[in-house]
Amino acid sequence: MTRTRLISGIFALLGLLLVPVVVQAVKSEPAFISSLRIGVHPDHTRIVLDLSAQPKTQIFTLSAPDRVVLDLAGAQFTMKTPGPIPKAGLVDQYRFGLFRPGLSRLVLDLRKPVTVKQHFFLPATDGGTGKRMVIDLAPVSRANFDKQAGFPKTALKAEPSASGNGVAQPQPSAQPQPVGATRPKNRRPVIVLDAGHGGVDPGAIGRSGTREKDVVFDVTKRLQRKLQATGRYDVYLTRDRDILIPLRERVRRARARNADLFISIHADSAENPKAHGAGVYTLSERSSDKEAAALARRENRADIIAGVNLEHETHEVTNILIDLAQRETKNRSAAFAETLVPQLRAVTDNRSKPHRFAGFVVLKAPDVPSVLIELGFLTNRTEERRLRSSQWRDQMVAAIGRAVDNYFKNHPVVAYGD
Ligand SMILES: [Zn+2]
Structure with a gap:
């Protein structure tokens, strides 16, 4: 199952009503990100996002300062300010927002070097069409972190979102670092x-x-x-x-x-x-x-x-x-x-x-x-x-x-x- 299904409380669906409707023919459903939680476990820190739909995502790490970056295409944050951050755990603080039209970004500032152990989507806990995105971070040595850190070769393409104008912006020039993001592994029971x-x-x-x-x-x-x-x-x-x-x-x-x-x-x-x-x-x-x-x-x-x-x-x-x-x-x-x-x-x-x-x-x-x-x-x-x-x-x-x-x-x- 991985985890059992749970109601995750009340979603900030109000956000849906406040978004100006400027999109006509949107191919994929825009995803609204209504909340983020951080859970601290003995061997990992878990981040859970509540979304109204499953967007394309890309996750990677950057050093100096150490960060985990999550890009979400055609997604928009409806949550207002960062929620509480546990004192223990690997995440020091986080920020989020529209990175450019059609692309939102979440940045987790790290307390120490991590690896993205796994990330995956689960159905929402309320039985609706929503999704949860789970990201597990585990500590890793400085050397390993530095080896993995860097922009991915190909940036995630922007996609029409409810707030954007639907026009993909030019891709940023390729980053010099050749090493991509950590690849997700298949999860075994x-x-x-x-x-x-x-x-x-x-x-x-x-x-x-x-x-x-x-x-x-x-x-x-x-x-x-x-x-x-x-x-x-x-x-x-x-x-x-x-x-x-x-x-x-x-x-x-x-x-x-x-x-x-x-x-x-x-x-x-x-x-x-x-x-x-x-x-x-x-x-x-x-x-x-x-x-x-x-x-x-x-x-x-x-x-x-x-x-x-x-x-x-x-x-x-x-x-x-x-x-x-x-x-x-x-x-x-x-x-x-x-x-x-x-x-x-x-x-x-x-x-x-x-x-x-x-x-x-x-x-x-x-x-x-x-x-x-x-x-x-x-x-x-x-x-x-x-x-x-x-x-x-x-x-x-x-x-x-x-x-x-x-x-x-x-x-x-x-x-x-x-
Ligand atoms: Zn016994």
Whole structure:
């Protein structure tokens, strides 16, 4: 999905009414840019623009002083003054306006050298025809920044806009720097795998002493290798060694990676030695509702949903945004769980009602589809033997891999690029 769909509040549509109508036969729809938000993340700074349509764009970096420049053809800013700029993050200040008729420009002044990690468009959050443009900036060395910085070889052509006269102005003379803007990369789905327990917490213990934390760690590593080898995914682990990571921290790590899918892997235990079968859990309605309320109260509101700064939204809007994000996330989590069930059944026993709903903390990211897989019961002798088998682990990993492929076939992430 990349991100879940959200209402981004009230758009400055008033701007539409104030623009003099001087354009007759405009080919492409002029785009009005009604707002800009900056979100600070551990490893990147995200800029989100709200637009009424998707214009042609060009993005590049310039040095001395360090800037990111975004040109938008046939677009016009209807927002008035720059909004708040987070104290942390890579952007110091920004300015914007008509650069010449038919071409608008946004300039981000930088606190330190950056690379444009990615930029892409998403549908507007209100279900209308509008778009959001997302730009992610990540820190980069001075040397790399200087190597990339410079005007692109070909400037973006002006296009008729609502305010311009529709006449493209002569192109500025070619710039001496031969190096163009950073090219957008194709975006691969990001998957975060979470091996349950670890460190001082062994998890379930089998009849013959098998420890859940070891089994699930090995399965998670195998799954990472398997998915990574397809070349189609970026796969990260919440823990890469035998260490106990708090549950909230696991969720935080998935969100920091902007994960498109979070898979937590466990093995079960039960009093009844006959209890058996694999199962998949997604977040239950009730616990997620509670979580929404708790999130709104507890967390830094600016950080709740990636890319959307909620700091200046009302409490009510915040709750609606979280609710919408969660609904979409819940649907996707359930879709992945339903894809998993038949794949697991092909390899192992499933428990009755293999897809269940529960209030696991690790499933509570409001904006990352998440499932928890119980591979089987360590307290069941047959299943403990399977859980110890390298061959069986590979079969389970292959099954989960097929489910991941199916899921992303039906729920592709937004393709980046221009
Ligand atoms: Zn567990």
